[in-house]
Amino acid sequence: MRDNVPAPTGGTPRTVLMCPGQGAYLPGALRHLGDVPSVSRVLREVDAHTGALGGTGPPVGRLLTDVAAPAPDRLVRAHPLAFDLATYAAVVSCATVLLDLAAPRVHAVLGHSVGDLAALTVAGVVTLEQGVRLLHVRDRLLRDAALPAAGLLATDLTAELAADLLRAEDLPQVRIAARNAPGQTVLAGPDDQLAAVRSAVRALGRRATPLTSRTAYHHPLLAEVQRAFRRLLRAQPVAPPTLPVYTAAAPGPARTPAQLRTVAAAHLSEPLAFHRTLRALRLAGFTTYLDSGPRALLSTLARAGLPGCTTAAPSRTPAGLDRIRLRLTAVPR
Structure with missing residues (x-):
């Protein structure tokens, strides 16, 4: 919305x-x-x-x-x-x-x-x-x-849905880095946990795109x-x-x-x-x-x-x- x-x-x-x-x-x-x-x-x-x-x-x-x-x-x-x-x-x-x-x-x-x-x-x-x-x-x-290998992941989830997903998947090191728009929330965290959340987002039929970044900014x-x-x-x-x-x-x-x-x-x-x-x-x-x-x-x-x-x-x-x-x-x- x-x-x-x-x-x-x-x-x-x-x-x-x-x-x-x-x-x-x-x-x-x-x-x-x-x-x-x-x-x-x-x-x-x-x-x-x-x-x-x-x-x-x-x-x-x-x-x-x-x-x-x-x-x-x-x-x-x-x-x-x-x-x-x-x-x-x-x-x-x-x-x-x-x-x-x-x-x-x-x-x-x-x-x-x-x-x-x-x-x-x-x-x-x-x-x-x-x-x-x-x-x-x-x-x-x-x-x-x-720093450990880490990065950013852009999703088409709302911030609320992203927070619910992170809790459900038990990924405490992944954080919401940016609430950019109603349909774009960027997540940040270690690469292994970002890979897990990327799979979870795609399993919901939603988009998850790694961003070009040297590390997990806003984390x-x-x-x-x-x-x-x-x-x-x-x-x-x-x-x-x-x-x-x-x-x-x-x-x-x-x-x-x-x-x-x-x-x-x-x-x-x-x-x-x-x-x-x-x-x-x-x-x-x-x-x-x-x-x-x-x-x-x-x-x-x-x-x-x-x-x-x-x-x-x-x-x-x-x-x-x-x-x-x-x-x-x-x-x-």
Whole structure:
């Protein structure tokens, strides 16, 4: 069942730019945008900052402009940091293009999972250099944690059905990682228990799809990593946001420096309630939801959870500037 949240009436319609997480990486996603000055600047700076930090993986510029670049599953296994950096760079690049075109005008940004770091960058809270540095630090913490093999599983179950199934199958280490939409619940846990729940879900005739991920994000397995990351974040300067910053981990906007630093770390072990944040945005008067990634990931979830809202994914591939402009002109105002 969809969330029955009435559409706002009266007032000025407002638009939120949504920043997806790791599902946003797509080989060659920016091949038609690589010559756009704002995009080339992002790719160049991400690679330069990575090189200065001793990064050794494939350059983000190649990953996002060459269709022959490694597929997501292969890249996350071989070079997990490069996978994270490419995801971050893709979302920030697409967001800069949409903000430059400014039609419709964007009034807030919303991050989903590790997309929170992109949202914070888009809103001017952290710089590109800080974003790259934070991803390098996070990568080191994850490697040092020596975590068990674990991952994420997307299902078409409601959160209630998923919780009932986990209890019935006695899988205590599998947790609900994300309540994304009425018909999409993501589970996280060790690989062996995820395999068991995948079989159980499919036995019910429902869908269960493993997600490309280096570990079980939004799970207590990463609690110590999150604590260490938050300690390091205390020393990070944060600027006042140029746009209100929302996250799928909390219903309201992050305003204070402490709240903004919390947003930067929430994707590690905090469960997501994307549907809850969408309801809060709708009640706050947001009517249009733009996806800043090269796929229509969050716009699809927003459409499922908020009947009657306006959604668009102008940067979905293949997309050059002319096509993005055309898609934006088709967005109702």
